């Protein structure tokens with residue numbers, strides 16, 4: 591059975607896809623503009639965040655940092671605060687660094703040269719192609735997860751999608767299908783098809799504008815078996831203890847180092863402590879070791895589970911009382927004594943924010 595390229599139906603495919611996109615595309619704030627900065631922010635957010643979740647973040651972000659110059663001038667702390675809750679905080683840190691570079695090296699204009707834009711922190715091949723095609727009209731094909739799924743099904747690609755050889759095939763197909771001169775619309779139409787109709791599970795083939803050109807639809811009882819799934823690896827799990835150390839009306843918070851997991855975010859001090867029986871003792875010795883303070887652990891008050899990409903944690907929150915010593919950040923970026931109300935001003939990870947919610951629930955009881 592011939593695929594759509596072999597049977598000379600490329601034009602028919604493009605026309606059907608674009609007509610469908612014009613009629614069915616979802617209205618999103620970032621689709622109302624071709625401003626490179628707006629496209630850039632939205633693409634970074636959408637890398638690891640669903641559209642419905644990203645939308646309010648995008649609006650808040652653009653209100654707070656309307657231009658690349660505003661973003662570059664802002665303290666990282668402010669950027670992380672606006673990003674708080676969306677996860678994958680390296681995206682926010684890279685955006686901030688990249689904005690400063692755009693101002694310093696490119697006069698505040700996002701470069702449309704592929705080499706220059708790709709050199710900015712956090713801009714990989716996908717994001718570069720998305721900005722170049724959508725904002726600058728360059729003929730660059732975009733290959734993201736949605737596009738890979740659509741192509742795997744259209745062309746009945748059964749090999750491992752993560753293998754280098756398959757990636758090359760997928761990139762080549764995206765290149766050949768691309769409608770030159772309308773690359774931005776074409777790329778967005780492919781991504782929209784994958785995000786809405788050609789969904790990972792239960793694709794709506796009956797509503798698909800290109801179903802007559804889709805090989806998987808013709809040869810498989812269930813096209814959703816493509817792209818070939820990777821066997822799910824069991825994620826490691828860790829128990830983490832965190833102390834809410836109180837000194838009068840204030841509690842101690844620490845800021846993680848700027849680089850690495852959750853870099854630059856604030857949290858309650860503590861660390862990995864797998865053994866339940868040893869957890870309180872661990873907190874006492876950890877506060878002394880990394881912060882130089884003496885504490886007493888009073889009681890456990892909350893348990894929060896949280897999944898990261900490669901591991902999961904159970905976060906155990908303990909009420910603690912400060913006994914003595916001057917807190918010194920040491921391996922942390924910073925540490926502060928703050929009131930409960932002031933916690934709202936700092937950017938916390940989602941797991942620690944849930945500890946704060948548990949604290950608030952206790953106060954209101």
Ligand code: SF4
Pocket residue numbers: 740743744787788789793794795796798799800801802804805806807813
């Ligand atoms: S026919 Fe079905 S499997 Fe094929 S592209 Fe359309 S939605 Fe996806």
